[in-house]
Amino acid sequence: MESSSSSSSSVEAPEHGAQSSARRLLRLRSHLTPDVPPPPPRRADELEMLTCARATKLEIDTERLSDYMRGKHRGIQEKVYEYFNSRPHLQTPVEISMDEHRELCMSQLLGLVREAGIRPFRFVSEDPEKYFAIMEAAGSVDMSLGIKMGVQYSLWGGSVINLGTKRHRDKYSDQIDSMEYPGCFAMTELHHGSNVQGLQTTATFDPITDEFVIDTPNDGAIKWWIGNAAVHGKFATVFAKLMLPTHEARGLADMGVHAFIVPIRDMTTHKTLPGIEIHDCGHKIGLNGVDNGALRFRSVRIPRENLLNRFGDVSRDGKYTSSLPTINKRFAATLGELVGGRVGLAYSSVGVLKIAVTIATRYSLLRQQFGPPKKPEVSILDYQSQQHKLMPMLASTYAFHFATLYLVEKYSEMKKSHDDQLVGDVHALSAGLKAYVTSYTAKSLSICREACGGHGYAAVNRFGSLRNDHDIFQTFEGDNTVLLQQVAGDLLKQYKEKFQGGTLAVTWNYLRESMNTYLSQPNPVTARWESEEHLRDPKFQLDAFRYRTSRLLQSVAVRLRKHTKTLGSFGAWNRCLNHLLTLAESHIESVVLAKFIEAVERCPDVSARAVLKLACDLYALDCIWNDIGTYRNVDYVAPNKAKAIHKLTEYLSFQVRNVAGELVHAFDLPDHVTRAPIAMQSEAYSQYTQYVGF
Template sequence: MLLSREDTAAGAAVRSLPRFDPYIMETYLDDLREMKRQVYDLFKYNPELLTGPELSKEEHRAMVRTQLRALLKEGINPLTFFDRDYKKYFYLAECLSMVDLSLMVKSGVQYSLWGGSVLNLGTEQHRRAYYDDIGAFRLPGCFAMTELKHGSNVAALQTEAVLDVSTDEWVINTPDEGAIKWWIGNAAEDGKAATVFARLKVPSQDSQAGLVDHGVHAFVVPLRDEAGRCLPGVEIHDCGYKVGLNGVDNGAIRFSHVRVPRMNLLDRFATVDKSGRYSSPLTSESRRFAATLGELTGGRVGLTCGSVGVLKGAVTIAIRYSAGRQQFGPPDSAEVSVLDYQSTQLKLMPLLATAYCLHFAKDHLVNLYVDMKRTKDALLVEEVHSLSAGLKAYTTAFTQDALSICREACGGHGYAAINRLGQLRSDHDIFQTFEGDNTVLLQQVTGTLLKGYRARFKGAPLSSTFSYLKQYVASELVWTPYE
C-alpha cells in the first residue's frame, strides 16, 4: 500500500509526539482497577446488556433490571460493599455511571437508600429480617422521603405514623394531596417495600391532650405482595416519562391508613414501647433529626462519584474525537487535528484538568466518609456533611456544563444518540436536584462556614480578632526549604 505525502507527514507528526505510558498514570490514580475491569468486561462481552438509544421507558426499565441481576450473578453485590467496604461501593457507582446512569441510580436506590436506611437507621432485628433479600434484589425497595409539597424541607413532611396502642401497630396515612410521596425510585413497578419517612405520633399520657408529635422518623412499610399487586391501602402511580433516567421506575405513593407492626419503626435513634412511651438516647428533636439525616450523607457521596465518572467519560469521548478528527490546515499539507487548534484546547483542556482535580477531591471525600463511619467522630460527621453537600453541588453543576461543551466540541457527530453525550446530559441533569437541590446544599455549606467563623471570633472582640489573624498569618507564611 502506497502512502501519500500527506499521510506520511501526518504519521511523522504523530510519531514525533512525546511518548506517554498511560499505565503509570492509571496505577497512580486507581487502586481498584480489577473491579473496573470486571464490571466493564461483563458488558463488553455481553453486548445484549448494553442500553440502546431507541428503547422505550418500559424496555429501558426491563433492561436495567436485567443489568442489575447480571451484576449480582457476576458476584458484584453492592449491598455487601455498602455494608463492609464503602470505598468499593462508591467506586462501583463511578464505574456504573458510564454503563448506564439509570443502572447507577437504580442500584443507589436499592442499596444505598433503601438498604442503607434499613442498615443505618434500624437495629439488628431489621438487619436479620431484610438484609439477604435486599442484597439479592428479592426485595426491591424504595426510599419514600420526598413529598409533592416537600422536598428539601424534610422536617416539614406531612405523612403520619400514628401508634394504635390497642393493636400495637402504626397507622401510616397520607393526610392530603400535598403529602403524597413523589418521585420515589423503584416505586412504579418493582418496589415491594419502602422506608417511609413520616411524623411519629403517639397518644399523650394526658387523655385530653390528643397526640404527641415527635417529628419525622423512618418506618418499613410493605407495598406489594409477591404477585406485584399493591397491598390494601397502598396506591401507586407511575410518574411516566422523564427528561432522563427513564430506566428508573419513579412513582407516586399514597397511604390510606396502612397498618404495620410497631417493630417496623427503624429505631436506632428512638424507640416506642407497647404503651406508647417514647424514648431516645438523643435528648432533643433537632439532634434526633440531624442524626437521622446524617446517616444518609452517603447518597451525596455516591452522586459525587457518579458525576465524576460521567465527567471522565465525556471528556475522554470529546478529546479522543478531537484528536482523530482533522480539519483544514496549511496549503499543500495534511489537515490538522481539531485538538491542535487553540480554540478546541481552550474548550477541552480546562475540563480535563478539572476532571483530575475532582478525582482527587472525590477520593478525599470518600476517605473522610470511611473514617467518619469508623470513628463516629462528631466533628468529622459535621465536616463530611458540609463537604459532601458542597462537593456534590459543585461537581454536578460543573459536569452538567462540561457535557454541553463536550457535545459541541464533537460537532455534528456529537449529536448522534449512539455517541451518548446527549443522553448523558439528559440523564445527569437531575443530579443537580436530587439528594439535595444544589442551591440549598450551598446554603448549608454557607451556614457551616459562618458557624465556624463565629466560633473563631468567640470571646472579647480584640483578643479574638488578634487570635484569628495570628492563625491566618501562620497558615499563610509556611516556609518550605529549597531542595
C-alpha cells in the same frame, strides 16, 4: 572620535537592543523580587529557542498513571465492564422505550448480583470505597443502572442498616443483598423536597393494636419521584412524622420525622397491598430505566417493630425514648446517616465527566479541519479555542477525581469511627462537592457536545443521553443551591468558633492557621510577581484560593450582622444569598486544589507526577483567571501579573493538549464502555459509518 563613538553607541544593533531591554527588565524584577536571584540575561534569539524547547512533550507511562488514579479497586470495576461486554443482550441500545428500559435495567442489576456474583450491599458499610467503585462502573455501563443500584443498596438498604437496629438487619439484609426484597426510599413529597423537616406524611401509634398507622393527609404529602416504586419495589422506607397519643387536649404529640419500613406489594402476587395507591411518574428527561412512582397511604397499618429505631423508639405502652434530647438533634443524626447518597453522587458525577471528556478529547484529536494554505488540515484540538474549551475541563476532571476520592476516604473513616467532628466535616464536604461537581459536569456535557459539532448531536455518540441522565444529579439528594447554603452556614459557624477559641473541623483548618495572613493587606511587591516559577508554585496558588475564601467569609459575616438588625435573620440571609453561594463555591475550590496538590506530591512515578503537576497548575490558574476581577479589585494581583496568569493559562492548555490523549487514556475506559463511535481509539470513522449502514 568621541562624537563618533557616541553616535555609534546610540544606534545599537537589534540583538544588542533586545539584550539591553532584557537586562533592564531583569534588573527591575530583581528590585521587585529581592529574594529571587535574577537569571543571567539572554539574547532575544536565545529566548525564542528556550520557548520552543519548553514545548517538548512530556513522556508518560499511562499504565502507571492509571494505576495511581484507579488504585486498589481497579479489578472490581474491570469485572463489571467485562461482564456486560460479554453479554450483548444486557447492553442498553441507543433507542429503547421506557418500559423496555426499565425491564432491561432490572435484568442488568439482577445479572450483576446473581450471575456475576458482584454483591454491592455488603460493601455499603464494610468497604464504602469498593461500593462506590462498583457504582461508578455500573453507571458507566448505563447511568440508570447505577441509580437503580443506588436506590436498592444506598437508599433502601442503607436506611435499614444505618437507621435500624439488629432486628432489622437480621430480618432484611440478606434479602436486600440478593434482590429478593427490592425496595424504595420514600422521603420526597409533592410539596416538600429539600425541606425534609416539613414532610406531612404521618405515622400515628395505635396502642390498642401495637401498630403504626401511615397516612397521607393531603395531596401535597403524596410521596413523589420514588425510585423503584412504579414497577419493581416490594418495600419502602417511608419518612413520616411520628405521632404519639397524649392526654392533652390536642390528642397527639409530634415527635419529628422518623423512618418506617412499609411493605407496598404482595411478595407472591406482586399486587399492590390494601391502603396503598401507586402511580407511575411516567417518562422523564432522562434515567428512564429507573421506575419512579408516586405513593399515597390510606390508614396503612404496620407493626411497631417496623419503626427504624436507632435514634428513637416507642415501647408497647406508647412511651417514646431516645438517646438524643431534641427533635432537631434526632433529625440531624438521621440525615447524617444518609450522607452516603451525596458522596456517591459526587463520585459518580466525576465518572460521567470522565466519559464525556474522553469522547470529546479523542474526537478533537481525530477530527481535522482547515490549516495553513496548501498544507494538510490540522487537528481541531490544535486550535486555541478548542483547547480553551476542553483542556481546563480535563484538568478539572483530574482535580475532582482526587477530591471525591478524598471524600470517600473520609466517609469510610466516619463510618468506622462515628466521630462527631468527622460526621460534621463529611456532611458539609459532601454537600459542597456534590453541588459543585454535579453543576460543573452538567455544564461541561453541553460544552463537550458543542465541541464535537454535528457528530456530537448523534445519539450514538452519547452526549444527549449523558446530559439528560446526569441532569437530575443537580437536584436530587439535595438541591445544589440548598446544599451550598449548608456549606456557607457551616463556614460561618466555624468562623464564629474561631474567634471564640473553639476547635475547627479538619477541612476548615486553614481558616484558623492563616486567617490573619489572608485578611491582611496584599503585599504590593508579591502582587507584581509574574515569573512562571512563582505562578506555578503550589503555595501561591493555594494562598490565592484561600485569600479569596477568607475575604468572602469575613465580608459576608459583616453584611449579615448589619442586615439582621433591620431584616431579621431570614431576611438578612436572603439579602446576602448570592454572596453566600459564591463563598461556598470558593471554599470547595480551595479544598479541591489542596487535595490535587497533595495527590501530585504523593505520586510515586516521576513521569506521572510531572503530568499531574501540569494538570494541577492549569486547574489552579484557570480558576484564578476566571475570577480575576475579584483579585484585581482588592489589589491581590497587579495588572501585569493578571496578564501573565492569562498567558500562562493559555500556554499550559497547549501543553496539556500535547498529552491529552495519554491523560484520557489513563482513565482506563475501554471502547465498549465509552461506546461512542467518534471516541474509538482506532478506526473511529469506519465504526461510525458502519453504525449508519454503510
